[in-house]
Amino acid sequence: MKKIHIALSIFCLAILGIAIHFYQIIYSTQIGNSTSFYIKSTDSIAQVLSNLDAICKDINNVKTVASLKKYNTPKPGRYVLAKGMNANQIINILRSGKQTPIKVTFNNQNYIEDLAGRLAMQIEADSVAILRSLTNPDFLDKHNFNYKTALNYCMPYTYNCYWNISPDQLRNKLYQAYLRYWNKERQQKAQQLNLTQNEVIALASIVHKETQYKPERKRVAGVYLNRIRKGIPLQADPTIIYALKEKQGKKVIIKRVLTKDLEIDSPYNTYKKRGIPPSAIAMPDIDAIDAVLNPERHHYYYFCASADHLGTHKFAQTLRQHNRNAYEYHRWLQKQRIHR
Known part of the structure; x- marks a missing residue:
């Protein structure tokens, strides 16, 4: 009996040792600091483990x-692996596909190509695929946009989405935000100004460029x-700069508009062309x-950058005041x- 007891004890100790070993494998801490872990759509299980x-x-x-949990099909996305997570928790979250959403943000993009590049820095898709989706001719035609006005439906909000969102899904998300902005009240304000939504945004872009204040x-x-x-040309310098960059290259730096620039042949030359570009x-x-939808009512027809208070402007009712x-x-x- 004594030998049997000894054998049983040794067996139990062995079982206990194996149990402890597997417990440590499964439940010991693996993540030292919280981190974002990305799985690409093209990643294999070997790449994920690597x-x-x-x-x-x-x-x-x-x-x-x-291996024990038969995790062999990666689910792409962004996963937050929290500090203190063990192997079991890591595999559980990756296997479940419960990724953590990201906040996609953008503003002050001068061109649709710039926006595509900015978005590509935040989601899995590359800028070429994003640009192709944003400027898809069928989508643009359906919603009364063109390549030049495609930027108009991209409202500079913060968007919650998954890292592996497709370009088309993101584009549709942007367009839905555009529709939410243009509620009945804002549509009525645009109509009262006798402007289309695209014209409102075009004019707003000039206002935005004219003053950051x-x-x-x-x-x-x-x-x-x-x-x-009054049928007076807008005579907005930012449109001249835009026209010059269209001709000379988008990366050209122009700090001052010269008199000769006002002769440029362009639909964006608001010194020669009346109305909104x-x-x-x-x-x-x-x-x-x-600001365009809720303008200040006044009798000013001119404004000029102020040398006394940089970043602001001096407004004038007459050309004489403006010239001074x-x-x-x-x-x-x-x-x-x-x-x-």
């Missing part, structure tokens, strides 16, 4: 659990709307669009040696 090796304390333990935007919008009502010259922020303000600002530019 990538886990860089953040787990003992990849062999993770591989063992993956938000308290001034409604007044600037009021100036342009006054000029439109055919498309936005950049992505306006929501504040600028709201412009002279002061041009003299300041000369002192600063800003020639181009």
Whole structure:
């Protein structure tokens, strides 16, 4: 009996040792610090485990659990692996596909190509695929946009989505936000101004470029709307800069518009063409669009950058007043040696 008891004890100890060993494999801490782990749509299980090796304390333990749980089909996405997670928890979350959403943000994009690049920095899809989706001719035609106005439906909000969202799904998400912005109240305001939604956004892009000082935007919008009502060309320098970049290259840096620039042959030359340009010259922020829809009512027809308070403008009702303000600002530019 004594030998039997000894044998049983040894057997139990062996079983206990195996149990402890497997417990350590399954439940010992693997993640030292919380981290985001990305699985691409093209990743194999071998690639996933290889990538886990860089953040787990003992990849062999993770591989063992993956094998035991038959984890052999990766589900793409972004997963947050929290500090203190063990191999069991890691494999459970990856196998379940319960990824953590990301916040996609963007603003101040000058061109649709810029936006595609910005989005590609935040989701799995590359900029080429995103641009192709954003400018899909069938989508644009269906919703009354074109390549130039495609930026108009991309509202600069924060969007919650999954990292592996498809370009078309993201595009549709942007368009739904655009529809939510253009509720009945805003549509009515645009109609009262005798402007289409695209014209509102195009004008807002000019207001946005003219001033970063938000308290001034409604007044600037009021100036342009006054000029439109009177049939006076907008004479907006940002549109000249846009036209120059269209001709010379988008990366050209232009700090000052010269008199000779006002002769450029372009539909965006608001010194020669009356009314609103055919498309936005950049992505306006929501504040600028709201400023156009809720303009300040006044009798100003001119404004010029102020040399006294940089970042703001001086407004004028008459050309004589405006010329005086412009002279002061041009003299300041000369002192600063800003020639181009």
